[in-house]
Amino acid sequence: MAHSNKTKYSVCTICDIGCQLRTETEEGKLSRVLAHDNPMLAANICYKGVAAPDIHNHADRIRKPLKRIGERGADRWEEISYEQAMDEISERLKTVVSEHGPEALAVSTSGWNTQTTHSTDRRFMNLLGSPNWISGVALCAGNTAAVNRLTYGWFPQPDWAKTECIVLFGHNPRKHSWTPIFNAIKAARARGAKVIVLDPRISDQAETADLHLRVRAGTDAAMCLGWLKVIFDEELYDKEFVAQWCTGFDELKARVDEYPLERVEEITGVDRALIAEAARMYANAKGAVIPWTPITDQQISSTSAIRLHSILRAVTGNLDAQGGETLGGFNQSYIPESEIGLHDLLPDEQKAKQLGFDDHPVFTYRVAEMLKEPTEKVWGFPYADIVMGCQMANPTNVFRAMAHGDPYPIKAFIALGNNALLSYPNQHQIHAGMMNQDLIVAHEIFMTPTAMLADYVLPGDVFTERNHVADSWSWGNRLTLSQKVVEPPAEASSTFQFWTDLAKRFDFAEHFPWETLEDMLDHRLSRSNRTFAEFESETFMEVPTPEFHKYRETGFATPTGKVELFSSVLADLGFDPLPYYREGPALSEEYPYAVFTGVREDAFFQTGQRNIAVLRERSPSPKLFLHPTDANKEGLVDGDWVKLTTVTGEVQAKILVQESMKQGHIRVPHGWWYPELRGAEPLAGAFLSSDAVLCADADEFLDYEQGIPHFKGFPGRLTKIAAPQNMSAMVLDG
Numbered sequence: 001m002a003h004s005n006k007t008k009y010s011v012c013t014i015c016d017i018g019c020q021l022r023t024e025t026e027e028g029k030l031s032r033v034l035a036h037d038n039p040m041l042a043a044n045i046c047y048k049g050v051a052a053p054d055i056h057n058h059a060d061r062i063r064k065p066l067k068r069i070g071e072r073g074a075d076r077w078e079e080i081s082y083e084q085a086m087d088e089i090s091e092r093l094k095t096v097v098s099e100h101g102p103e104a105l106a107v108s109t110s111g112w113n114t115q116t117t118h119s120t121d122r123r124f125m126n127l128l129g130s131p132n133w134i135s136g137v138a139l140c141a142g143n144t145a146a147v148n149r150l151t152y153g154w155f156p157q158p159d160w161a162k163t164e165c166i167v168l169f170g171h172n173p174r175k176h177s178w179t180p181i182f183n184a185i186k187a188a189r190a191r192g193a194k195v196i197v198l199d200p201r202i203s204d205q206a207e208t209a210d211l212h213l214r215v216r217a218g219t220d221a222a223m224c225l226g227w228l229k230v231i232f233d234e235e236l237y238d239k240e241f242v243a244q245w246c247t248g249f250d251e252l253k254a255r256v257d258e259y260p261l262e263r264v265e266e267i268t269g270v271d272r273a274l275i276a277e278a279a280r281m282y283a284n285a286k287g288a289v290i291p292w293t294p295i296t297d298q299q300i301s302s303t304s305a306i307r308l309h310s311i312l313r314a315v316t317g318n319l320d321a322q323g324g325e326t327l328g329g330f331n332q333s334y335i336p337e338s339e340i341g342l343h344d345l346l347p348d349e350q351k352a353k354q355l356g357f358d359d360h361p362v363f364t365y366r367v368a369e370m371l372k373e374p375t376e377k378v379w380g381f382p383y384a385d386i387v388m389g390c391q392m393a394n395p396t397n398v399f400r401a402m403a404h405g406d407p408y409p410i411k412a413f414i415a416l417g418n419n420a421l422l423s424y425p426n427q428h429q430i431h432a433g434m435m436n437q438d439l440i441v442a443h444e445i446f447m448t449p450t451a452m453l454a455d456y457v458l459p460g461d462v463f464t465e466r467n468h469v470a471d472s473w474s475w476g477n478r479l480t481l482s483q484k485v486v487e488p489p490a491e492a493s494s495t496f497q498f499w500t501d502l503a504k505r506f507d508f509a510e511h512f513p514w515e516t517l518e519d520m521l522d523h524r525l526s527r528s529n530r531t532f533a534e535f536e537s538e539t540f541m542e543v544p545t546p547e548f549h550k551y552r553e554t555g556f557a558t559p560t561g562k563v564e565l566f567s568s569v570l571a572d573l574g575f576d577p578l579p580y581y582r583e584g585p586a587l588s589e590e591y592p593y594a595v596f597t598g599v600r601e602d603a604f605f606q607t608g609q610r611n612i613a614v615l616r617e618r619s620p621s622p623k624l625f626l627h628p629t630d631a632n633k634e635g636l637v638d639g640d641w642v643k644l645t646t647v648t649g650e651v652q653a654k655i656l657v658q659e660s661m662k663q664g665h666i667r668v669p670h671g672w673w674y675p676e677l678r679g680a681e682p683l684a685g686a687f688l689s690s691d692a693v694l695c696a697d698a699d700e701f702l703d704y705e706q707g708i709p710h711f712k713g714f715p716g717r718l719t720k721i722a723a724p725q726n727m728s729a730m731v732l733d734g
C-alpha cells in the first residue's frame with residue numbers, strides 16, 4: 001500500500017495490538033496523534049492512542065540514566081552518564097556471571113512496547129549462555145502460541161473477513177480495548193456472522209451475542225470437552241480431514257466420552273441444552289473461528305483448554321481454511337525474530353538449565369528442541385518463536401530461583417519495558433527475589449515500582465522516537481511501517497542500543513554488527529532486497545493474501561506431520577497426551593468467593609498510565625465487581641472500600657455492584673499502583689491494590705504442563721474497611 005511522503009505513520013505500542021496511526025509534530029515535539037488516512041484502518045484508534053502526546057511529552061518521563069544511592073527500593077537516585085551506566089552494568093554483570101554462571105542472569109520483557117526486537121535480548125543472552133528469558137506473554141498470547149504448536153505446529157489467526165461464526169472464550173474486545181479486533185468482530189456481525197460468548201459476566205460482547213454461556217470461571221476446558229461430545233455424538237465433524245490429517249481420534253473420542261453433558265453442566269454451571277446449541281452453531285457454520293483469548297492462558301487447565309481450542313478448529317475443518325483460521329508461517333521478506341535470536345548458539349547444556357525445563361516444559365527450550373525438525377521442514381527455520389512465547393523460561397521458577405537460589409541462584413535481573421513486580425503471580429515472592437539481586441537494571445519511560453527496585457534505570461525511547469518495521473510478532477505475516485517522528489529526549493534510547501552497547505563490553509560486537517537501528521532493519525529487510533529507507537518510501541503496510549490448505553503440500557509441523565489430537569510431545573514428556581479438565585483450588589467457608597483477575601480497563605494498558613491525567617480521570621480507582629445478591633449478603637453498597645484476601649495476601653479496592661456480574665464471583669483488576677503516592681507509600685503503593693499480590697503460584701495453583709497460574713476462579717474473601725486515609729480525593733471520589 002503506497003502513501004504520500006508527507007504523512008508519517010507510527011505503530012502505537014501503548015497496547016500490544018499495534019494500530020498504525022498518523023502523527024503530527026510542532027517545534028520538534030509530538031503534538032497530535034490521529035486516525036489513519038486509509039479508510040480501512042481509520043477506525044483503529046482508541047483514546048489511549050490519542051493520548052500518546054500526553055504520555056510521550058510527560059514531565060515525569062525518565063530522561064537520564066539513574067543510579068541508586070539509597071537502600072534498594074528507597075527510590076533515591078543520582079543522574080549519571082549513559083557511558084558510566086553501561087560500564088558499571090557491564091562490570092557488575094561480569095561479576096555475577098563469574099561467580100554464579102551465565103544462567104544467573106534473567107531478563108523480563110514483553111517486547112512489543114520496546115519494539116526494537118526482543119530478539120536482541122535473546123541474541124545477547126544466547127551468546128552469554130543464559131536461557132532465562134521471561135515475559136508477560138507467558139500469561140498471554142505467547143504461551144497460547146507454544147501450546148498451539150503441540151497440536152499442529154503453528155499458531156493460527158482468524159480469517160475475520162470471511163468467517164460466519166466467532167466464539168469468544170471470555171475475550172471481550174471493545175471500542176477502547178484491542179480496537180482493531182473489536183472492529184473486525186463488528187464488521188463480521190454486520191455481514192451476518194454469529195457470535196457466541198462464554199463469560200461468567202454479561203460482558204460487552206455478551207450483550208450483543210447470539211448465544212451467551214455464563215460459565216463458572218476456570219471451567220473452559222470442561223466446556224470444550226462438552227462441545228466435542230456433541231460434535232462427535234452428532235457426527236458434526238469433518239470426517240475426511242480427521243481421517244487423513246489427524247492422529248489419535250479414537251483415543252480422543254474415548255476421553256470425550258468421559259464428559260457427558262450432565263457432567264459438563266455440573267462443572268460449568270451452563271444448561272446442557274445451551275451447551276449443545278452452541279456446539280452445533282460452531283460446528284455447522286461454514287467457516288468458524290475461536291480467536292485467541294487470554295482467559296484460557298491463565299487457568300489451571302490452561303494447556304488442555306488451549307489444546308481443546310486447537311482440536312475444535314481441526315476436527316470441524318476450520319484449520320487453514322477460508323472463514324476459519326490460517327497458518328501463516330514466517331514472513332518470507334523479513335528476517336524473523338527467531339533468526340535474529342541465534343538460538344542455535346546456546347549450548348544444549350545451557351538450554352537444559354532453563355528454569356521450567358524439567359517440571360513445566362511446554363513453552364521452554366525442551367519442547368522447542370523437540371519441534372525443531374518438523375518446524376524446519378514445514379516452515380523453513382527450526383526455531384519458531386511465535387509471539388515471543390516459544391522458548392521461554394517459566395516465570396514462577398525464575399522468581400523462586402531469584403528469591404531462594406532454588407535450584408540455582410539468579411543474581412542479575414534486567415527488566416525492559418515490563419513492570420515485573422506487578423506482572424506475574426505472587427508479588428511477595430517477586431519482591432523477595434528482586435531484593436536478593438546483585439544487579440537490577442530497568443529500561444523504562446516512567447519510575448514504576450519495578451524501576452524503583454533497580455540499581456540502574458535507563459531512559460527508554462517511545463514509538464514516535466524510533467524507526468521500526470512491525471512483523472505482527474511473527475504470528476501473522478503483515479509488515480507495518482513505524483516511523484520516527486521526533487528525537488528522543490536527552491539520553492533516552494532504545495533497547496536495541498542497550499544490547500548493542502552491552503555486547504561491545506562483552507566482546508560480542510561481531511554478532512552486533514549494526515551501528516544503528518536502521519542498519520539492523522536493513523539487514524532484516526535484505527531478504528527482499530530492500531533497505532528500510534526504500535521500504536519507508538514505498539509502503540506503509542504489506543498484507544499478504546492468506547493462503548489456505550498449505551499442509552496438503554507440506555504436512556503439519558508436528559513430529560507425526562499430522563494434527564496431533566493425541567499429543568506425541570506431551571506423551572514423550574510424561575504428561576497426559578489427551579486434554580482433560582482439572583478443578584482449581586476449592587472454595588471454602590474461609591474463602592467463599594471465586595475471584596478472577598482481568599476485565600481490562602479502557603483507560604490503561606496493564607500496569608501503565610495511572611500517571612496520565614487525561615486517562616486516569618476516566619478510571620481513578622481500582623474496582624471489585626460484585627453481584628447485588630453478594631453485596632447484600634456482605635452488607636456492602638457501591639463505593640464501599642473492602643479488603644480482598646486470598647492465601648497469598650490482601651489488597652484494598654472499591655466495590656462496584658453490578659447486575660452483570662455472576663453470583664459468587666469477584667472481579668479484581670490488574671496492575672494497580674498509585675504513582676501519586678510516590679514518596680508517601682513504599683514503592684508508590686505497589687502492594688495496596690495489585691492483583692499480583694492475590695495470585696498464588698504454589699503447585700496446586702499451577703497448570704501442570706506449562707506451570708501457568710490459575711487467575712480465573714481462585715478462592716478469596718471480602719471484608720469491609722474504612723476508606724483509606726492515604727488516598728487522594730480523586731481516588732476516594734472516583
Ligand SMILES: Nc1nc2c(c(=O)[nH]1)N[C@H]1C(S)=C(S)[C@@H](COP(=O)(O)OP(=O)(O)OC[C@H]3O[C@@H](n4cnc5c(=O)[nH]c(N)nc54)[C@H](O)[C@@H]3O)O[C@H]1N2
Nearest residue numbers: 110113136140417418419423424443460462606607670692
Ligand atoms: N498479575 C498479573 N500478571 C499479568 C497479567 C494479569 O492480568 N495479572 N496479565 C498478563 C498479560 S495478558 C500481559 S499481556 C502482560 C503484560 O505485560 P507488559 O506488556 O510487560 O506490561 P507491564 O508490565 O504493564 O509493563 C509495561 C511497562 O513498559 C513501560 N513502557 C511502555 N512503553 C515503553 C517503551 O517504549 N520503552 C520502554 N523502555 N518502556 C516502555 C511502561 O511504562 C510499563 O511500565 O502481563 C501479564 N501479567
Ligand SMILES: Nc1nc2c(c(=O)[nH]1)N[C@H]1C(S)=C(S)[C@@H](COP(=O)(O)OP(=O)(O)OC[C@H]3O[C@@H](n4cnc5c(=O)[nH]c(N)nc54)[C@H](O)[C@@H]3O)O[C@H]1N2
Nearest residue numbers: 170171172177198203217218598599600601602605606712
Ligand atoms: N484498554 C485496554 N485494552 C486492552 C488491554 C488493556 O490493558 N487495556 N490489554 C490487552 C491485552 S494484553 C489483553 S491479554 C487483552 C485481554 O482482554 P480480554 O481478552 O477481553 O480479557 P479480560 O478483559 O481480562 O476479560 C474478558 C472477560 O473474561 C471473563 N472471564 C473471567 N474469567 C473467565 C473464565 O474463567 N472463563 C471465561 N470464559 N471467561 C472469563 C470476564 O468476565 C471478562 O468479561 O486485552 C487487551 N486490550
Ligand code: SF4
Nearest residue numbers: 012015018019046049
Ligand atoms: S487499541 Fe489504542 S492503545 Fe492499542 S494500539 Fe490501538 S490506538 Fe494504541
Ligand SMILES: [Mo]
Nearest residue numbers: 139140141294
Ligand atoms: Mo495480554
